[in-house]
Amino acid sequence: MSVLDYIWLGILAVFQGPEAFSIFGLAIxxxxxxxxxxxxxxxxxxxxxxxxxxxxxxxxxxxxxxxxGYNTDALLPVLGFLIGVMKxxxxxxxxxxxxxxxxxxxxxxxxxxxxxxxxxRGEAKxxxxxxxxxxxxxxxxxxxxxxxxxxxLAIMVERYLDLPEKTAxxxxxxxxxxxxxxxxxxxxxxxxxxxxxxxxxxTGEDFYxxxxxxxxxxxxxxxxxxxxxxxxxxxxxxxxLDDLRSDQRASRMKPITTSDTNSALTLAERxxxxxxxxxxxxxxxxxxxxxxxxxxxxxxxGYTAAKRRHDDAEGGKFGEGVPKGxxxxxxxxxxxxxxxxMPVLSLGIPGNAxxxxxxxxxxxxxxxxxxxxxxxFDPVNLNPELVMAFGIFTTxxxxxxxNWTVGGRxxxxxxxxxxxxxxxLLPSVLLLTLTAIYVQETRIEALYFALGFGVLGYLxxxxxxxPLPFVIAFILGAKLEETARQAYAATGNDPWFLFTHPIAAVxxxxxxxxxxxxxxxxxxx
Amino acid sequence: MFQWLxxxxxxxGIVAATALGAAAEDWKPAGxxxxxxxxxxxxxxxxxxxxxxxxxxxTLGWSFIPEQVTGKGGLNLAAAMKSEANDGTVIGMAVTxxxxxxxxxxxxGMTPADFTPITTTAGFQMGVVARSDKGWNTMxxxxxxxxxxxDIRFGVMSPRLxxxxxxxxxxxxxxxxxxxxxxxxxxxxxxxAGDMDIGFMAGIQAKGVAAGDLxxxxxxxxxPLVQTxxxxxxxxxxxxxxxxxxxxxMGPAGMPDDARAALANAIKGVVENTETKxxxxxxxxxxxxxVIMGGDLDAMVASDYASAGDLLKAASE
Numbered sequence: 007m008s009v010l011d012y013i014w015l016g017i018l019a020v021f022q023g024p025e026a027f028s029i030f031g032l033a034i035x036x037x038x039x040x041x042x043x044x045x046x047x048x049x050x051x052x053x054x055x056x057x058x059x060x061x062x063x064x065x066x067x068x069x070x071x072x073x074x075g076y077n078t079d080a081l082l083p084v085l086g087f088l089i090g091v092m093k094x095x096x097x098x099x100x101x102x103x104x105x106x107x108x109x110x111x112x113x114x115x116x117x118x119x120x121x122x123x124x125x126x127r128g129e130a131k132x133x134x135x136x137x138x139x140x141x142x143x144x145x146x147x148x149x150x151x152x153x154x155x156x157x158x159l160a161i162m163v164e165r166y167l168d169l170p171e172k173t174a175x176x177x178x179x180x181x182x183x184x185x186x187x188x189x190x191x192x193x194x195x196x197x198x199x200x201x202x203x204x205x206x207x208x209t210g211e212d213f214y215x216x217x218x219x220x221x222x223x224x225x226x227x228x229x230x231x232x233x234x235x236x237x238x239x240x241x242x243x244x245x246x247l248d249d250l251r252s253d254q255r256a257s258r259m260k261p262i263t264t265s266d267t268n269s270a271l272t273l274a275e276r277x278x279x280x281x282x283x284x285x286x287x288x289x290x291x292x293x294x295x296x297x298x299x300x301x302x303x304x305x306x307x308g309y310t311a312a313k314r315r316h317d318d319a320e321g322g323k324f325g326e327g328v329p330k331g332x333x334x335x336x337x338x339x340x341x342x343x344x345x346x347x348m349p350v351l352s353l354g355i356p357g358n359a360x361x362x363x364x365x366x367x368x369x370x371x372x373x374x375x376x377x378x379x380x381x382x383f384d385p386v387n388l389n390p391e392l393v394m395a396f397g398i399f400t401t402x403x404x405x406x407x408x409n410w411t412v413g414g415r416x417x418x419x420x421x422x423x424x425x426x427x428x429x430x431l432l433p434s435v436l437l438l439t440l441t442a443i444y445v446q447e448t449r450i451e452a453l454y455f456a457l458g459f460g461v462l463g464y465l466x467x468x469x470x471x472x473p474l475p476f477v478i479a480f481i482l483g484a485k486l487e488e489t490a491r492q493a494y495a496a497t498g499n500d501p502w503f504l505f506t507h508p509i510a511a512v513x514x515x516x517x518x519x520x521x522x523x524x525x526x527x528x529x530x531x
Numbered sequence: 532m533f534q535w536l537x538x539x540x541x542x543x544g545i546v547a548a549t550a551l552g553a554a555a556e557d558w559k560p561a562g563x564x565x566x567x568x569x570x571x572x573x574x575x576x577x578x579x580x581x582x583x584x585x586x587x588x589x590t591l592g593w594s595f596i597p598e599q600v601t602g603k604g605g606l607n608l609a610a611a612m613k614s615e616a617n618d619g620t621v622i623g624m625a626v627t628x629x630x631x632x633x634x635x636x637x638x639x640g641m642t643p644a645d646f647t648p649i650t651t652t653a654g655f656q657m658g659v660v661a662r663s664d665k666g667w668n669t670m671x672x673x674x675x676x677x678x679x680x681x682d683i684r685f686g687v688m689s690p691r692l693x694x695x696x697x698x699x700x701x702x703x704x705x706x707x708x709x710x711x712x713x714x715x716x717x718x719x720x721x722x723x724a725g726d727m728d729i730g731f732m733a734g735i736q737a738k739g740v741a742a743g744d745l746x747x748x749x750x751x752x753x754x755p756l757v758q759t760x761x762x763x764x765x766x767x768x769x770x771x772x773x774x775x776x777x778x779x780x781m782g783p784a785g786m787p788d789d790a791r792a793a794l795a796n797a798i799k800g801v802v803e804n805t806e807t808k809x810x811x812x813x814x815x816x817x818x819x820x821x822v823i824m825g826g827d828l829d830a831m832v833a834s835d836y837a838s839a840g841d842l843l844k845a846a847s848e
Contacts, residue, residue, distance in 0.1 A: 071578070169726055208602070214638075215603070226600065226607055349724075376723075391742075449598070488712065492726065495710045496684045 008385070015388075016396020020404065023082055037082045037397075041404045044087035048094020049416050053102060059095030063088050063363040071371070081371045081394060086401040088367055092360045093405040096145060096340045097417050100137035104332070105130060108242050108435060113301035113339040115238065115474055116309040120324065120331030127327055131418055135271050136329050137336045138414040140283050142406065144337030147287040148294060148344030149402050155295075156348045156395075157381035169493035170503040174513035176486045177504075179303055181517035183475045185524040193471045200462070201479025202486075204228055209484055223451050231443050232455040233480050237473045239439050240456060241463015243432050248464070250429065275329075282312050282330045283337040290341025295349065301342035302478055308338025344402065351376050351395060558793035560620050563594045567612055567623035569605040570714070575735060575816050576778055579652065580624040582809035586801045593797075604689050605629030606637055613645050617783040619790030622649060627776045631835030632691040636843060643836050647786040650795035650824040651777035652802045653817035655733035658747035658756050659699075660740070662722055670703075670749040670768055673729060677705035684708045686718040686730030691839075694846035695751065695765070695774055696731070702769035719745075731774065734817045757818035772842050777821060779828075795824040 019037075026036040044066075051062040070087060074080035103114040104121030117137060124133040167175065184194035207217040208227030218224035286308035293304040312334030313324045324331050343360060350361045368374045380391045443456050466473050497503045504510050566584050570576040577599070584595035600608040605625035615621040630643040661667050667676070677683045677700075685700075685707040687693045693709050700707040710727055712718055718730035719739070731751060739745035740758055747759035749767075751774035756762055765773050780798060782791070802820040804810045813820050823831060 215607070222610055225610065226602055492710045492712065492721075496682075496708050496726070498682060498706075498708050 012389075012392050013396050015393045016398075017400045019393060019397040020082055020086070020400040024079055037086045037401065038404065040083040040087040041090045041401050042408065044090020045094040045405050045408050045413075046090075046416065048091040048096075049098040049413065050094075051091070052095035052098020052100075053417065059092050059099070059360050062091050062095065063360060066091065071367070074371075078371070078374075078390075078394075081368070081374055082397050082401065084367050084371060085364060085398055086404075088360075088364055089398070089401050090405050090408075092343055092364075093145060093402070093409060094413070095360075096343060097138055097141045097409060097413055099339075100141065100332070100336055101134065101417060104133045104137060106435065107246075108239050113305045113342075114335075115302070115477075116305045116335035116339075117332055119309070119335075120326070120328050123325070123327030124329070124332070129327070132271070133327075133329075133332055134418050135414065136279065136332045138417055139271060139276065140279065140286070140333040140336040141340040142409045142413065143283050144287040144290055144339075144341035145343060145409070146406050147284075148291045148341040149399070149406060150344075151291050152344040152347055152402075153399050155345075156351060166509065168507070169489060169496045170507040170510040171513065173486065173489045173493045174504055174507075174510035174517075176482055176489060178513045178517045178520075180475075180479055180482060180486070182520050183303070183306060183478050185520045191521055191525045193469075194475050197466065197471050197473065197475035198479040201233075201476035202483045204233055204459075204476075205480045205483035206487070210487070228455050228459075229443075229452055230480065232452050233459050234477050235439050235443055236456040236459025237463035237466070237476055240436060240460025241467060241473060243436050243439075244460055244464035245467045247432055250432070279329065279333045282333045285311055285315075286334045286337035287341040290338035291345040293338075294342035294345030301339040301346075302474075302481070304342045305335045305339040306474070308334045347398075351380055351398070558619070558789045560593055560790075561618055562620055563596050564619070565615070565621045566595045566597045567600045567608050567621070568597060569601060569608040569623065569625040569629065570599075575812070576624060576626075579778065579809055579812055582807070582812060583652070583798055583801050586807050586809055587797055590801075591797060603637070604633040606633055606639055606641075609634065609641055609646065610639065612781075612783055613641065615783050617647070617785045617787075619782065619786060619794055622780055622782045622794060624778065624780055626655075627651065627779050627832065627835055628689065628691060629779075630781070630832050631776075632839040632842065633689070635836055635839035636690060643832050645784050647782045647784055647791055648828045648832050649780040649782055649786075649791055650798050650822055650828065651779045652798065652820060652822065653734075653778050653813045654821040655752070655774065655776050656737065656756055656758065656817055657731060657733045657751040657774040657776070658736060658740075658759065658762065659729055659749040659751060660719075660722060660732045660736045660745050661729045661748055662725075663743060663746045665728065667729075667748060668746065670763060673748060674703045674705055677703075677707070682708055683729065684710055684727045686710050686712055686721045686727035688712055688714050688718055688731060691842065692731045692751075692774060694842055695770065695772060697846055698770050698772060699765065699768060733774075733776075737816055737818075772845065777823065792825070798822075799824070 021035055021038065022033075023035040023037045025033040026039045027034055047062060047066075048059060052059060066087065070084045071080070074084055099114040100117050100121065102108050103117035104125050107118050107122040121133045121137065124130065180198055184198045185191050203217075205228070208215045208225050210216045215225035215227075286304075289308045289311060290301070290304040293307065294301070309324075309331060312330050316324055316328070316330060322328050346361045347364070350365050365376065368376055374380075374391055374394045380389075380395050440453055440456060443452050463473050466476070493503050494501070497506075500506060504514050564584075566580060568577050568580050581597055584597060587593050588595060600611045600623070606629065608623050608625055609629060612621060612623050630646060630648065634641055634643065659670065661673070667673050673683060683705070685696045687696050687709055688711070690711075693711055696707055696709050710721070712721060715731070715733045715735045718727065719732055719735055721727040722730045722732075722745070723739075729748065732745075736745050736747065737758060740747055747756050747762045749762050750756040750759070750764045752764060753766065753773045753775055755764060780794070782794075799820075799822045801807050801809050802813055803822060805814045805819075810820065
């Protein structure tokens with residue numbers, strides 16, 4: 007059994023799996039059908055504000071498992087569908103970001119910064135093309151790195167990052183976001199602090215629900231969808247409605263037209279974007295391989311790196327509709343999904359929400375037990391899990407092939423939604439978001455929470471505080487607390503664990519350093 | 532022949548389920564049943580609860596609305612359920628520990644008398660588990676490693692298990708660094724990633740142990756583990772307490788007897804039939820169904836709650 011044999015068996019497992027139907031005697035495997043349907047569903051939900059890949063994955067997983075069962079045969083069709091949704095949603099997510107200035111997922115937030123100004127200039131289709139090209143490039147790059155590097159990289163990261171180092175890395179991430187993303191370090195820290203405050207309601211180790219002021223309503227804490235969608239989407243809708251009210255002429259403005267004739271990207275333009283895409287793809291891949299740090303940070307880092315290297319004189323300012331801004335964000339957030347599967351496949355640790363659902367599918371269905379032994383190339387006895395791993399990689403490349411060929415066209419066809427006038431669109435977005443939240447949470451309090459977070463998001467925008475650090479703090483907060491508690495216990499109750507472990511100490515020093523440097527730089531300008 | 536036997540067994544299962552259903556005097560829920568689930572969506576217990584509901588919808592025509600009420604070892608579910616209707620239209624899936632140690636230790640103002648236990652579905656297969664490449668075959672190897680100066684990190688998923696881990700260390704004359712995480716899944720992730728050396732797992736380890744990646748070092752139950760019968764029990768290791776427990780359906784206090792019996796029998800019919808999806812899952816992860824209901828279950832819940840104090844006391848000495 008050579009490596010090539012394993013790869014070949016994996017490919018066969020996808021294409022010669024259980025047959026769905028046959029066309030002129032050619033059997034079409036159910037896995038292929040599932041990847042295709044998942045992919046189109048993914049683009050659709052990604053392009054729909056308020057819906058996102060993980061939501062669609064979460065809703066489809068129980069249905070898929072009841073349809074296909076728990077046997078090994080079910081593994082590739084179910085995972086193929088989920089991978090299709092994940093990849094479709096990644097490209098689709100840029101559509102609402104560019105067209106509506108409302109990211110479908112937090113990781114598309116940075117896409118709004120340059121995508122929406124381009125759309126306002128009448129270059130929506132061009133912006134979408136750039137997003138698609140960058141997204142697919144980043145995604146494919148990441149998948150290649152996954153296949154080549156999975157056995158090595160994941161084990162290396164896990165070997166050098168113990169619990170104290172992971173805690174320090176989370177602190178570094180939050181500090182970095184506060185310093186870089188917000189309008190100023192102070193505003194960034196306020197945003198981060200509010201996010202941590204919100205996520206710590208009702209959580210914790212103790213039986214008494216923390217910060218719940220004795221009410222049952224708060225005892226379970228704020229569901230993640232209410233805070234994230236509330237601050238990001240509902241807050242944006244409120245702000246836009248307010249802008250609409252204060253500037254009546256804006257609502258009567260003629261709809262933004264897209265320049266259909268001039269939207270194609272030339273080879274020269276693609277080559278010009280290549281270094282930005284490559285840099286972001288590498289950043290996204292590296293961030294993706296680190297467990298727990300998702301595509302949002304990758305997008306932020308990718309965008310910031312490109313912004314720093316960008317010469318304003320050359321092609322306009324970042325944030326005013328620069329193609330590179332879109333390319334940097336989309337390549338980075340898409341490059342996370344492949345690399346994210348490294349810790350999932352080899353260690354069973356999910357790095358983001360999409361990975362969680364893939365892992366849940368693997369756990370529910372027999373035949374694939376994520377662990378380092380998955381990548382054991384056994385030359386004598388067939389390692390069936392390795393075959394499955396290559397089957398999973400095959401479905402990823404099948405989805406990529408769809409993405410390169412028809413993905414862009416499908417994605418751009420969502421462009422018609424820009425013609426919907428704002429006074430109809432905004433309430434519809436609000437309704438869709440609230441519906442999406444209720445679908446997930448099924449209790450009326452969730453809607454009150456979401457509206458409350460919407461008001462918070464509105465106020466933050468009014469005062470020039472970026473909601474992004476809030477959202478990231480909310481997402482990482484629970485993990486930070488857990489990891490810190492665990493690191494404390496694991497080191498035999500050492501309260502100085504952040505400083506007694508060298509790598510952790512370096513991360514902490516960097517956290518302080520990035521704050522000081524950013525505020526100085528801002529102060530001197 | 533084999534196929535014929537299987538069909539026969541399935542038919543018998545259906546007959547048995549129908550007979551049991553009939554015994555519960557034709558009770559039917561007055562409307563859709565709200566099914567509260569104390570565990571995160573997608574986990575083993577959540578899937579179990581939803582699949583049972585699905586099977587009951589298909590066979591009995593009842594309808595269920597599943598809802599996640601997670602956290603605090605089932606106490607959040609208990610608190611939310613307490614004031615709900617007690618006519619059988621609101622039930623919840625938690626664990627026996629919810630009404631036992633967790634409730635006793637919480638100062639939440641609730642007691643098991645505020646609830647009606649309906650039936651258990653499956654018992655924990657609680658083992659102390661390590662990655663097999665650690666080279667440990669039994670608990671004695673871990674103790675030897677700890678005595679030679681190695682820090683041993685012990686992953687647990689509830690306060691009760693943390694106490695048990697502490698008592699195990701005490702009985703063996705070593706100190707574990709006890710790490711609390713949320714759910715058996717998180718313990719398994721931690722052990723797999725090397726963040727923890729050993730940890731409690733309640734059945735989730737079955738696949739890994741079968742594949743040879745994980746090893747059951749000890750049974751935290753009174754009885755040996757089904758999968759690894761040779762592993763010593765906690766009693767063998769000098770701990771007088773155990774982690775025995777079950778997944779359990781419950782409802783608010785004062786549920787009428789016919790409703791309670793009908794629900795219990797209907798659930799029993801599903802989980803004991805391995806041809807159903809729920810039954811298959813339970814067989815795979817927990818070695819088969821363990822159904823305790825009626826007076827036996829009342830007695831077990833009462834004794835768990837009463838004996839919680841003993842463990843608390845032992846662990847604080």
